Amino acid sequence: MIELADISKNFGKVQALHKVSLKVHNSSIHGIIGENGAGKSTLMKILTGFISKSGGDFFFHSESIDLHSPKDARKIGIGMLYQEPLDFPQLSVLDNFMVGTADFSPVNQRAALSRLCTNFGFNLNPESKVEELTVGERQQLELMRLIRDGAKILILDEPTSGISEKQQELLFGALRRLRNDGVAILLVSHKLEEIELLCDEVTVLRHGKMAGYQKRPFDREEMLHTMFDTLPVSQPPAVKHIAGDPLLNFHKVTSHVGRSGLNSVSTTIRSGEVVGLAGVDGSGQSVFLRSAFGLLQPESGRISGCREVTTRAFIPADRLTEGLIPGLTIREHHILSKKSGPIITSKSGLEKTRDAIKTYSIRGTSETEVENLSGGNLQRLLLSLIPADIQLILMESPTRGLDVQSAAWTWKHLHARLKAEGAIIFASPDFEEIMEQSTRILVFYNGSITLDTPTKATNYQQLSRAVTGEDNQQQ
Amino acid sequence: MSIILQMRRIVMISVLALSAVSLLLMLLGISPLTIGITLAKGSIFSWLKFNHVLSVWIPLLLCSCGLLFTFRAGLWNIGVEGQVICGAIGATLVLRLDNTGLPPAALLSLALFSSFLAGGLWGASAGLLKTRGGVNEIFGGLGLNFVAQGAVLWLILGPWKRAGMASMSGTDLFPRELWMWVPQGWRVAPAAIVLVIIIFLLTSLILNASQFGLKIKAAGFNPQASRLFGIRPNLICFMAMIIGGGLAGLAGGVQVSCVYHRLIPSISSGYGYLALLVVMLAGYKVAPVPIICLLFACLAAGSIQLPITLQVDSSLSGVIQGALVLSGLLVYGLQQGKRRGH
Numbered sequence: 001m002i003e004l005a006d007i008s009k010n011f012g013k014v015q016a017l018h019k020v021s022l023k024v025h026n027s028s029i030h031g032i033i034g035e036n037g038a039g040k041s042t043l044m045k046i047l048t049g050f051i052s053k054s055g056g057d058f059f060f061h062s063e064s065i066d067l068h069s070p071k072d073a074r075k076i077g078i079g080m081l082y083q084e085p086l087d088f089p090q091l092s093v094l095d096n097f098m099v100g101t102a103d104f105s106p107v108n109q110r111a112a113l114s115r116l117c118t119n120f121g122f123n124l125n126p127e128s129k130v131e132e133l134t135v136g137e138r139q140q141l142e143l144m145r146l147i148r149d150g151a152k153i154l155i156l157d158e159p160t161s162g163i164s165e166k167q168q169e170l171l172f173g174a175l176r177r178l179r180n181d182g183v184a185i186l187l188v189s190h191k192l193e194e195i196e197l198l199c200d201e202v203t204v205l206r207h208g209k210m211a212g213y214q215k216r217p218f219d220r221e222e223m224l225h226t227m228f229d230t231l232p233v234s235q236p237p238a239v240k241h242i243a244g245d246p247l248l249n250f251h252k253v254t255s256h257v258g259r260s261g262l263n264s265v266s267t268t269i270r271s272g273e274v275v276g277l278a279g280v281d282g283s284g285q286s287v288f289l290r291s292a293f294g295l296l297q298p299e300s301g302r303i304s305g306c307r308e309v310t311t312r313a314f315i316p317a318d319r320l321t322e323g324l325i326p327g328l329t330i331r332e333h334h335i336l337s338k339k340s341g342p343i344i345t346s347k348s349g350l351e352k353t354r355d356a357i358k359t360y361s362i363r364g365t366s367e368t369e370v371e372n373l374s375g376g377n378l379q380r381l382l383l384s385l386i387p388a389d390i391q392l393i394l395m396e397s398p399t400r401g402l403d404v405q406s407a408a409w410t411w412k413h414l415h416a417r418l419k420a421e422g423a424i425i426f427a428s429p430d431f432e433e434i435m436e437q438s439t440r441i442l443v444f445y446n447g448s449i450t451l452d453t454p455t456k457a458t459n460y461q462q463l464s465r466a467v468t469g470e471d472n473q474q475q
Numbered sequence: 476m477s478i479i480l481q482m483r484r485i486v487m488i489s490v491l492a493l494s495a496v497s498l499l500l501m502l503l504g505i506s507p508l509t510i511g512i513t514l515a516k517g518s519i520f521s522w523l524k525f526n527h528v529l530s531v532w533i534p535l536l537l538c539s540c541g542l543l544f545t546f547r548a549g550l551w552n553i554g555v556e557g558q559v560i561c562g563a564i565g566a567t568l569v570l571r572l573d574n575t576g577l578p579p580a581a582l583l584s585l586a587l588f589s590s591f592l593a594g595g596l597w598g599a600s601a602g603l604l605k606t607r608g609g610v611n612e613i614f615g616g617l618g619l620n621f622v623a624q625g626a627v628l629w630l631i632l633g634p635w636k637r638a639g640m641a642s643m644s645g646t647d648l649f650p651r652e653l654w655m656w657v658p659q660g661w662r663v664a665p666a667a668i669v670l671v672i673i674i675f676l677l678t679s680l681i682l683n684a685s686q687f688g689l690k691i692k693a694a695g696f697n698p699q700a701s702r703l704f705g706i707r708p709n710l711i712c713f714m715a716m717i718i719g720g721g722l723a724g725l726a727g728g729v730q731v732s733c734v735y736h737r738l739i740p741s742i743s744s745g746y747g748y749l750a751l752l753v754v755m756l757a758g759y760k761v762a763p764v765p766i767i768c769l770l771f772a773c774l775a776a777g778s779i780q781l782p783i784t785l786q787v788d789s790s791l792s793g794v795i796q797g798a799l800v801l802s803g804l805l806v807y808g809l810q811q812g813k814r815r816g817h
Contacts, residue, residue, distance in 0.1 A: 295702060314703055325697040332689055336704045344684050 001026045001184045002078075002153055007056035009042050009208075016042040017208045019056065024153060029175065029185040031199035033192070035227060035429065039208035040188050044155055047186070048080045049073035079151030083158045085138040089131035093124050097145055116144040120174040136167030143174065154178065155186045160194060161259055161282065172198060190280045192223060192468045228431060228464045243439070244271040246305060247392060247423050248292060253301035258287045260447035264301065267442065267449060269423050271391075274415070276438030276455070277427040279467050283444040285427035289314065289394045292425065313386040317396035317427075319378040326371040330357065330364055330381060337385045356384035376406040383413060393417070395426040399433060411437050431463055445469050484806055488756075491802035496795050505787060514792075517780030518773035526662035527779075530734055531746075531772035532765075533663065533671045534559070534726035538750035539757075539764050540678040541598075541722030545612075546759045547682060548715035549695030554601045554616025555723045555747030557623035558594040562724025563742040564627060565593025566731040570649050571635070579652045587670075587728045594724015595717045597623065602716030606709040612716070620747075628740055635738065645739035655733040664733045671729075674722065679761045691715055723747060749775075752796055756803040771796055 002024050009017040017039045024030045034040055045051045049067040058065050060076050067073050087096050098109045110126055117124055122140045130138060139159060146154060156175075160168050175198060179185055189195055195202050196218055204212035204226040212226035248269040255262040259282040269275055277285040290296040291303060293314040316322035324333065334356065335349040353366040360380040364373055373381060379402060386393060393414065399407035415437075418424055428434050434441055434455075441458060443451035443466040451458075451466040497507040518528050538555050545552035569586040577585070597619060604615035632641040655664035682688040691711055693701040698708035730742050753771055757763040778792030 293703075316703075321697070322699055323703060325693050325700050327696040328689075328693060332692075333704075335686070335689060336693055336706070340686065342686050343680075344686060344689060 001061065003059040003062075004043075004047075005057045005059065007043070007046060007058075008054050009039075009046060009051070010054045015208055017046075017053075020203075020205065020208075020210055021056075022203045022210075022213075024184045024186050026152075026182050026184050027179055028200045029179055029187055029198050031195040031202035032186065032188045032205060033190065033195055033202060033223070033227060034205035034211070035190070035431075038205040040205055041157070042208075043205070044080065044157060044186075044188060047073065047155060048078060074149070077150060077152030078155065079146035079149065079153070080155040081139060081142055081146065081157065081159060083161065085135065085142055087130050087138055087142060089129070091130060092126065093128050093130060093133070093141055094126035096130050096141060097126070097148070100145065100149060112148060113144065116147065120144070120177065121170055122174075134163070134167070136163035136171070139163065139171065140167075140174075143171075147178070151183070153184045153186070155188070157188045158190065159187070160189070160191065161280075190468060192220065195223075196220075224461065224464050224468075228460055243273050244421070247271045247273075247421075248305045248425075249303065250288075250292075251302040251304070253291060253298040253303060255287050255291060255296060255298050257290075257296055258282060258284070260284050262287050262291065262298070263447035265447075265449055266301075267452065269392075269425060271421045271423055272418075273423045273440050274418065274438045275423065275425045276434035276441045277425065277444060278431065278434050278441055278463055279427075279444035281429065283467075284447040284449075285444050286317075286396060287447075288444070289396055289425065289427060292392070293394050311390060312392040312394060313390045314394040315379075315382045315386075315396065315398065317400055319375070319382060320371060323382050324370045324378065327369060329367045329369050330362065331366040333370065333381065333385055337387065356381075360384040375400075376402050379406070379410060383410065386417075391419075391422045393422070393424045395424065397428055398426050399428075399430075407433075431460060434463075435460070443467055480810075484810065487806045488799065488802045491806065492795070492798040495798045495802065499794070505785070509785065510781070510787070510791070513780050513784055514774060514777035517777035522660070523662065524776060528769070528772045528776045529663045529668065531775050532768050533667050533733075534729055534744070534746045535750055535753065535772055536671050536675060536765055536768045537726035537729065538723045538746050539753045539768055540674055541594075541719035541726075542750050542754045543678055543682060543759070543761055543764065544691065544715045544722075545598075545719040546754055547688070547691045547695050548712050549698070550605075550712060550715060550719075551613045552598070552601070552616055552716065552719050553613045553751070554597065554619045554720070555750055556743045556745070557616065557620035557747075558597045558720040558723035559727040559730070559743035559747050560620075560623040560627050561597040561720075562590035562594035562727030563731045563738055564623075564630065564727075565724060566590040566728035567630075567635070567646065567738040568593075570653050570732065571646075582653060583655060583732055586732055587725060590724045590728025590731070591721040592724070594727060595721035597724065598716040598718075598720015599713065601720070602713040605716075606713055624740075627738065627742065631738060631740060643740060645735070645737045648737050649732075653732070654736050657733075667729050667733045670725075674725070675765055678722075682761055723750075749796070752800045756800045758803070758807055 005021050006019040007017055007021070008015070008019055020039070020043060022030065032040055032043070042051070046053050047067070049070040049072050052068065058067060065076065088099065094106065094110060094113060097113050098104065098106070101109065103109065113124070113126055120140070122144070124137060124141060130141070133141070159171060163171070175185060187194070187199060199216070201213070201215045202218065202223070203210060204223060206227065212223070214223065246268045250265050250267050252264045252266050253262050254264050262284050265284070265288065277288060279285055287296060291298055293312060295314070320326060331349050331353040334353045335344060338349065338352065340348060350366055356362065357364065357366065360383060362373070362377050362380050362384065364377060370378065370381065398414070399410055402410065414424060426438070438455050440454050441451070441463070442449050443463065445467065451462070500507045500510060517524055519525055538559065542552060542555065566586040566589055569582060569589045572582070575582060601612050601615040601619055604610040605612045631643070631646055635646045636642070637647050655666055657664050682691070690706050693704060694706055694708040694711040701708050726746060727742060730744070731738060735742065749771060753764060753767045756767050774792040774795055778789040781787040781789050781791055
């Protein structure tokens with residue numbers, strides 16, 4: 001029904017997609033699987049008309065078409081179910097359902113809603129406020145709206161993240177039904193289990209390229225193999241640190257922040273450890289880091305150790321919006337990060353800033369405002385801001401957006417800074433980074449730690465199983 | 476930013492605002508030149524008139540200094556009017572005290588201190604509503620303005636009413652010895668001028684050259700990231716609201732002790748709202764604020780002449796002020812857009 005032929009997309013020098021081709025047939029569910037950064041979201045944004053492709057063609061019923069805007073995509077019946085529901089939380093279910101329709105008769109729409117609900121076995125009260133619904137229910141509402149609008153090609157982005165098992169069953173039932181009714185479905189997922197349960201065919205993306213294609217019955221090993229880079233089976237960690245005294249302790253910590261929150265997480269981080277947090281985005285790693293730093297308070301459970309602000313530092317993934325203060329200069333950041341007198345003169349912090357700029361080769365002057373720095377320079381500035389006596393360094397995607405040299409430099413620097421009494425905890429979407437840099441790995445899945453292992457004792461296969469929920473045995 | 480760019484900005488704003496106002500005046504058949512001369516005559520051409528300008532400049536600059544703190548902290552402190560009123564009430568409370576045995580100078584100082592406290596308290600209420608109650612400071616401030624306005628009316632018509640009968644014209648005048656000293660031929664108290672200059676210098680020092688000022692800026696620009704530097708953005712917001720309210724309260728205290736010598740219902744004279752315009756036109760920067768305050772004070776004082784000599788309503792000064800601010804915002808917006816466009 002819809003065919004993508006050699007679709008490519010460049011963002012400046014970065015090639016996000018390279019000649020991706022796939023067909024989505026009527027009455028079929030086509031899975032797209034791949035790790036973070038494989039190009040899945042870019043592909044979906046192109047299909048829904050939010051961004052335009054750099055090369056390649058679309059065919060709709062063997063006819064060449066162009067998708068310039070979300071409106072074009074809607075016109076040919078492409079409907080997308082986003083990971084975060086795109087609805088109006090303050091309005092009722094019925095009001096939300098009525099948005100976008102030409103028929104503004106509440107009576108008709110109420111009837112249409114209840115008919116769809118019965119069809120799919122959903123149980124939604126038209127009068128409820130959407131903000132009171134669970135993510136799963138909001139998804140059901142969104143799905144019904146797309147069907148009411150006559151969507152013929154449905155795209156679902158990680159539909160099962162953050163929804164209960166019961167809702168997952170309902171959703172899968174609805175999707176199968178829609179497939180039998182002739183709808184073409186594109187399912188984007190990290191979870192192998194989902195693909196196996198639902199899909200008729202699957203395309204594996206890796207680094208923006210097609211890495212594999214399978215039809216039912218699927219070969220799991222092959223799928224895992226194509227999803228993740230094949231590297232030496234067990235590469236010894238490049239670093240050697242000896243674990244010492246307990247530094248940070250999580251005791252049955254539960255939080256409902258984020259997509260999956262934290263689910264009674266208990267663990268102890270010891271000095272000398274470099275702990276890599278692996279897992280699909282939003283599985284609990286970022287909540288773990290923010291709770292450890294003290295930005296989030298757990299709903300239950302206890303976090304102890306390293307509770308002084310002066311003993312820990314946190315470098316978030318989004319450096320400019322969460323880590324630094326746009327509008328302030330490099331020097332002003334250095335003044336803030338160090339204890340100094342109440343009065344600031346033109347010389348305050350100047351020497352330290354100049355030292356930092358030189359040592360960390362930051363491309364800027366002490367009076368450069370931080371929003372004018374590039375990604376690598378921002379990361380080096382953040383590193384330079386970590387005071388010397390910090391014990392616990394918490395980092396999210398330490399090398400995101402950095403080129404190979406900058407990344408290597410960052411890690412060399414971090415390991416050099418790690419003292420016997422300190423520890424580093426970092427989350428990364430990149431297995432290679434985790435395998436190479438950490439001494440211990442924690443894998444998060446749906447808010448729980450599903451694997452806790454010394455890096456030496458694990459390998460890529462085990463990790464890829466754990467992040468996709470294949471291997472849920474706590475070691 | 477380079478001086479050339481700043482100069483260009485000032486020229487652009489002035490040209491834009493003047494042409495807009497001139498166009499409007501010409502459409503109405505009034506010569507812009509005559510208006511300009513009348514405004515100048517009514518404000519800076521005589522010592523007495525200039526005194527009137529200064530009596531507007533002082534409270535306006537105090538309110539603007541307060542707003543510089545709150546704007547730096549990323550807050551829209553709309554409640555300045557109410558804070559001015561509360562400050563006036565705070566000062567009146569002290570000046571009405573009987574048999575304190577304190578010398579007048581001490582009582583006046585105490586009155587000014589009390590006005591700072593009362594305004595600060597009002598600012599703190601809006602701050603608490605925001606940080607604890609999740610009420611946006613715009614709505615909190617606006618609501619508190621009405622409360623303060625109601626309170627002043629109640630005081631004037633009720634507990635503090637004039638001997639014999641309540642009147643909208645205000646409370647009884649304070650005893651002569653509690654009027655701030657004004658030299659012969661002056662209309663403003665030199666002490667008030669000194670006070671406002673000190674406050675401005677302190678504001679400038681704190682905001683531009685202190686650790687606390689930098690923290691306010693950090694919390695205002697990016698509250699989330701400021702927490703990583705050990706800053707508590709809510710606390711900083713709250714403190715900025717107290718300082719902003721306190722300085723506005725001080726303006727009310729000056730109005731009571733130096734200008735009116737009693738509490739009147741319209742004690743705030745709209746300076747709270749005018750100060751918002753001043754700070755916006757200043758691009759939220761400290762240095763241009765006293766000059767813009769002076770310009771606005773000249774417009775306000777000069778416009779009193781308009782109905783007398785030209786039969787033009789004095790609200791024209793408001794039109795000019797508004798045109799200036801809109802031109803200012805437009806020019807800032809365009810320049811910023813251009814910078815981002817690179």
